[in-house]
Amino acid sequence: MRYERIFSFLAPLIAILISFVIGGIIILFLGKNPIQGYALLFSGSLGSAQKIASSLISACPLIFTSLAATFAYKCGVFNLGGEGQFIMGAVASITVALTSGVEGVPGILLCLIAGIVAGALWAAIPAIMKITRGLNEMITSIMLNYVATLFMGYIYTSVFRDGANPQTPAISDSLKLYRFSGFRIHVGVIIAVVLAVLIAYVLNKTSFGFKIRAVGINPLAARVNGFPVKALIFAAFIISGAIAGLGGSVELLGKQYRLMSGFGDGFGFDGVAVALIAQLSPIGSLVVAIFFGVLTTGASSMQVGIAVPTSIVEIIRALIIIFSVSGMAWMRLPKTKQLFAELAARREARAEKVGGASMSVAAASSEEGARS
Structure with a gap:
């Protein structure tokens, strides 16, 4: 067990190192200096308080979707519908924001609750189909991502269209999440960090978390020991969807302020990748998501500084995912x-x-x- 834990810790670090070496080789073939490029990458994302804040804000949606994937995976179910649940949370929040007339902190709380409920209800669909009909939750949750995206398109092009623009009107200033002066980081990042710690505590220190993990390790043994396996799977899906829905609400109220084409695009599957790299650890997911946020924020600085495309960073991220997952597969x-x-x-x-x-x-x- 000791050697497995050591390798589990080293595998993501080795994957990151190899990915950066390969990325540096690509930059070198483009006729640029990879050391200078990486220096610009990290200085552009960590070089000042404002840049650190931008990196954390970029990481915020990934924290939520990775935590959603982690919680479901701990129960042995594969929630690949985090993106759809994220989008539905944002749709519910914008609906409340534009129609309820509630302003200020009560309005923000109402929007966040709406996002949580919408994400949970959207996750309940594949959960019910799995525990009642035995349908594969990966397929059903992925298909619901497309339904959610199309429904969001209907919302911002028809129901709440902002004049000639295919987008919703912006939410009022009183409904925007508070940003700390100086650091300019919105309170949603704090919510994400606290949530990661809370989920780690629930999974590792409570009887409910023990039951969730027991079902994930061996559902048959859990059933023999009297655990309500179907109820726990349903609860894991609901909580996972609620986390993703909260993430969509936070992204809307803290950064985007309106729905438009591309909202939430890629966050669901990137969150799954982050959870896998983190070995399904809530705290690890938090760290990896922040690291991905650093890469996203610093990519533009590297592009401006040495004239390489930002797709280099996307290649590095993809390589990190490939090598990390390969390491996990090798361990098994x-x-x-x-x-x-x-x-x-x-x-x-x-x-x-x-x-x-x-x-x-x-x-x-x-x-x-x-x-x-």
């Missing part, structure tokens, strides 16, 4: 598990040998002392 191979077991056995044998030698020395010393 029977030969790899056997290798870890052999290394552990050798380590125990060496420890016993050293312990035996120490005992022999101690016994010899005791005998010599007795003779004296």
Whole structure:
């Protein structure tokens, strides 16, 4: 187990290192200096308080969607509908914002609650189809992403269209999430960080979290031990959708302020990738999402500084995902598990040998002392 934990920690770091080396080679072939490019990348995302704030804001939606994927995966179900739930949360929030007439903090809370409820209800659809009809949740949740995207298009082109522009009107200033002066980071980032810590606590320190993890490890054994497996799967899906829906609401109230084409595009699947790189750890998902936000924010600085396309950063991100997931798959191979077991056995044998030698020395010393 010790060697597995060590490799689980090192695998993402190795994947990042290899990806940056390959990205540097590509930059070199473009006739540019990769060291200068990476310096611009990180200075453009971490070089000042404002740039750090921009990186955190870019990471915010990924934090929510990765946490949503992580929670579902812990229960052994694959919620690939995070993007649809994210979008439906934003749709519910914009509907409340434009029609309720509630302003200020009560209006913000009402919008956030609407996003949570909408995301949970959207996730309930594949959950019900899985536990009642046995349908594959990956397929149904992916298909619902397209439905959510098309429904959002109907909202911003017809129901709440802003004149000739295919977008909704912006929400009122009183409904925008508070931004801290100086650092210019909106309160939604704080919500995301607190949520990551809360989910880590629930999964690892509560009986409910233990039941969720037990179902994810072995649903048959969990059922034999009296756990309500179907109810727990349904709850995991609902909570996962609620997290994603909250993310859509936060993105709307904290950054975008309106719905338009491309809203939420890619956040769902990127969130799944972040969760996998983080080995399904809530805190790890938080860290990896922030790292991806750093790459996204710094890409434009690298483009301006050494005239390379921002797609280089997308290539690096894709390589990180590929190598990280490959490392996880390699760890699950029977030969790899056997290798870890052999290394552990050798380590125990060496420890016993050293312990035996120490005992022999101690016994010899005791005998010599007795003779004296």
